[in-house]
Amino acid sequence: MTTITATLNNKKKKAPLKGMMDNVMEQFNSAADHIGLHPNIRKILSITNNEIVVHFPVKMDNGEVEIFTGYRVQHNNALGPYKGGLRYHPTVDIDAARALAMWMTWKSSLAGLPYGGGKGGIKLDPSKYSQGELERITRRFTFALADNIGPEHDIPAPDVNTNSQTMAWIADTYMSTRPPAERTANQHVVTGKPDGSGGLEGRDRATGYGVFLNIKFWAERNHESLNNKKFIVQGFGNVGYWAAHFLEKEGAKLVAVQDAFGSIKNIHGIKVEDLFNYTKANNGSVAGFPEALDLDNEKFFGIECDICIPAALGNQITKQNASKIKARLIAEGANGPTNVEGEKVLLEKGITIIPDILCNSGGVVGSYFEWLQNRNGELWQLDEVMVKLDKKMKESFDKVYEYSEKEGMDLRTAAYCIAIKRIEKAYLQRGIFP
Known part of the structure; x- marks a missing residue:
């Protein structure tokens, strides 16, 4: 996996930038004002439904245990299951996950899809880990999320530094935790899978x-x-x-x-x-x-x-x-x-x-x-x-x-x-x- 890091286009120190959540809220409020959004609905859409933060241990190739922090923010599901990517990046935090989840709500709605918005990921630099370590991290994160995802509830997808292989690991781990009769029926717990695994x-x-x-x-x-x-x-x-x-x-x-x-x-x-x-x-x-x-x-x-x-x-x-x-x-x-x-x-x-x-x-x-x-x-x-x-x-x-x-x-x-x-x-x- 290739790590993308934030590009610094200005080396001189500037005033701190607004966070992504500040930006998305300003965009939301501008549009809400224009259409005269019902005040009660504005209150609902201004906040997230659920915010899941998990800390989980994973054994590294050298035998040492490292603790990771993962996030899944579910913004809104009025139109259908939460939908959105999982990213692996050092900048992943709760503020970024909230903003990205909200953007997914608008994106799904605009496209006319039966989805709401969710987003999340793990705070890490994947270039520092082996393929085997990334697999164990992904599977342990999936296990930690437990019943917070599901094909009719919350459907993750690839994002920054995650790919079809990541989704295949998540799908396999999730299906393995289901009762035998339900396993094949849960293949669509994630999208962006490899062609040979339901993609x-x-x-x-x-x-x-x-x-x-x-x-x-x-x-x-x-x-x-x-x-x-x-x-x-x-x-x-x-x-x-x-x-x-x-x-x-x-x-x-x-x-x-x-x-x-x-x-x-x-x-x-x-x-x-x-x-x-x-x-x-x-x-x-x-x-x-x-x-x-x-x-x-x-x-x-x-x-x-x-x-x-x-x-x-x-x-x-x-x-x-x-x-x-x-x-x-x-x-x-x-x-x-x-x-x-x-x-x-x-x-x-x-x-x-x-x-x-x-x-x-x-x-x-x-x-x-x-x-x-x-x-x-x-x-x-x-x-x-x-x-x-x-x-x-x-x-x-x-x-x-x-x-x-x-x-x-x-x-x-x-x-x-x-x-x-x-x-x-x-x-x-x-x-x-x-």
Whole structure:
């Protein structure tokens, strides 16, 4: 597994950034004010339903025991089971998990899925552990979560530094704890599994493909071609790679990439597959790629380009660096990559932002398809999956774009308004127990 660490684009000390929870609450309240959200429902949606923190021991390869802290925050399940990823990263804490869980609620609602929002993970740097240790850590974490997850209750998925193998370990551990007659019926406790273990063909590329589709839809709305458009990508993991892969097929040109190890640029273009193959042989790092020049991390967002895709971690575009951005479009492949102050700067500059809850929702849509496939005992082919994903993403984009134009607001606020209204409707129709 490749570890992604927060990129420091400003080495000088600045005023502390707002936490992700501050950002998500400011975004939520702005949209809630606009739609006149019922005050009682605002109270409910402003807090999480459940917050699970577990401390658990795991024996390391050297025989020593290490204690880990894991989190699972369940924000809201008015529309269906909690849904959201598990990440393994040193920045995982309760504040981040709360914000990410809330974003998942909006994302699932906006996509029209029968899901709520949840998120979590383990506070660790996976690069410091062997594959065997990571397996034991994952299985012990799953056991510690016990009945707090389940295929009709809370369905985890891959996120930063977790992958299909992680999900296979979770599924196997969870099913092993169920009564024998129920084990095979619980395969959909997680999504993002390997193809041979109940996974969905195309799930690996669903998030990145969704980012690409949103960019394509934006270009079509503006009567533009993606051919020869220059783009930059922060984070060359699963999301960044697949978004770049599909953009290149449309004739767009990758000119700069940044990851945890460094930044590279080539104004004449970087071949996506060549870079991908290089990272596989170089511990996941883009640094030192022979067909590009090394670039100062601080200069990355200032590269001349048409499209910028932040696909790493949250709080990467801030008030301090947003003024440097020359792109016309920001396509948020990561969750919360642009903080509130940074967004204000971008909007003042006339830069369009396709918000995370729309732009990277291909992942949760793909997860929904996998969940349905497992639930119904079906096997979907890749072509079928991509057609379904294309249709679902187009519906969401058109809905947000048209609401934005009608109400005269930015795409993020429009996306939030649509998502929150759907949840409000569910509460108003059902009432609040007792």
